[in-house]
Amino acid sequence: MDPDYLPFHPAPKTPDFKVPAGAVDAHCHVFGPADTFPYSPKRKYTPCDAPKEKLFALRDHLGFSRNVIVQASCHGTDNAALVDALETAGDLARGVAVISPDVSDEDLRAMDAAGVRAVRFNFVKRLVDATPKEVFLGIAERIAKLGWHIVVYFEAPDLEELIPFLESLPVPIVVDHMGRPDVSKGVDHPDFQRFVDLLARNENIWTKVSCPERLTIAGPPYDDVIPFARHLVEAFPDRVLWGTDWPHPNMKSHVPDDGQLVDVIPRIAPSAALQQALLIDNPMRLYWPDET
Template sequence: MVKLPAGACNAHCHVFGPRERFAYAPDAPFVPQHDAPKEALFALNDRLGLQRCVVVQSACHGFDNSAAEDAVAARPQDYRAIALLPADVGNGELRRLDACGFRGVRFNFMGHLGSQVPVADILALATRLEPLGWHLQLHGAPAMLGAQAQALRESPVPVVIDHMGRADAALGLNQPAFRQLMQLMAGGRFWVKLSGMDRMSRTGAPYVDAQPFARALMDSFADRVLWGNDWPHPNHAGPIPDEDELVRLIVQIAPAADLLELLMVQNPQRLYRFG
């Protein structure tokens, strides 16, 4: 077992249900076969040595962020959340969620996750997120970055890109989608989650074809990278990753102690404001 530094953060995971208490949205683009309640998440993080955590609201619960809110409320010092919200959400609700430990809003640009919000509306919301110290989080297919890159550069708040932009590991580091991500990151406004190697890989565990993407981002932008295991791995097309193996692979991404501290502790502390 890899010994992670004190305060290590799992910056990307989800909670589902339990459905008897937190119903799935009637128009949800997917409904999990099994619930993934906060107790299971707590047990996993505790076993792996992940003291801190960011719960990302799932599309299966729609705009009802109650399950994520409930998880954070149980561990208010060490857990934070990212909301799913309509772009015209009221400022009062934003302030309420901020007090509950939410730190950003996620927008999906993946076809299987429903309709997409126009970028102009997202940026209009971002101007209202800025006083709260929140950020945007974007999850999209590789083509999304290229199509929205110029507009995203105008964001008044940080923009976090999920799962290394969902690049295809088989296409190599020089593929246009990954070059676009590297160019966005060079602007200083962007952050990226070094998660989803299992989704990018075409060779399977231990994802040797995807590891170079994470290392390239770590090497160039060590102060704006985050790590998460994406538990419980919703809509996963391949074998579900082994959680212990994902943790062991962290030291392949950040082999030096100072890099590990940045990735797992300092960067999430700065973005999500734990404590």
């Protein structure tokens, strides 16, 4: 583990907010264990081990029913840990993989059978090396045949340049962490409004209203992030998702308490109807469509 990397909270609180039955944690990860699932030699950071057993115990502790497990950059395009967790969870988890352009059709079919339903395109320069957009477009065309979608991760200053590419993708898109706005600028700043406008004109684009612990300047209880997430939940109630981001990779400011993160939910989705959409209806429609 990197010396400045903070491990996940050892004993998160029991949330005051009780999530509705069937709720989905739609953004979380598994790391390692490294002696079984080694980290990529090209990784930009080395996390602590955060195996599937810890994730599923957290799911139960927080009151969630299902997980969407996202491949993180420290494992590169080796999705073995992700697939192993999906096969263990069965129908209680779905996955978002990271794949190389030369992945075989056989491997794609195997990942689909395990529960992968999306691929992730990462544009955060401090986490990954740049990939030509033509490569991503080729991948998008292949996964479209499987009925998968695309999860994209970028930071707010890069959005303007990415918009033509995003609007060219042939499948639904889910943007991680609200496009990582600079919360010091406020909801009405043109940078965040550019993201809002993108969602308003393109019903193919969804967003996760997650990761206040990464976006905050003030720290817990994340008062400075609440207005951004609530604005998106209320403006696009049928295209928002929520997740813990456990085990909070590459955090260096503070150790988030996942129970405290759950208590943010009623502040960004204040009605039962909005909570139902955010935590159940939307993720089920995207990741478990056969059950909706």
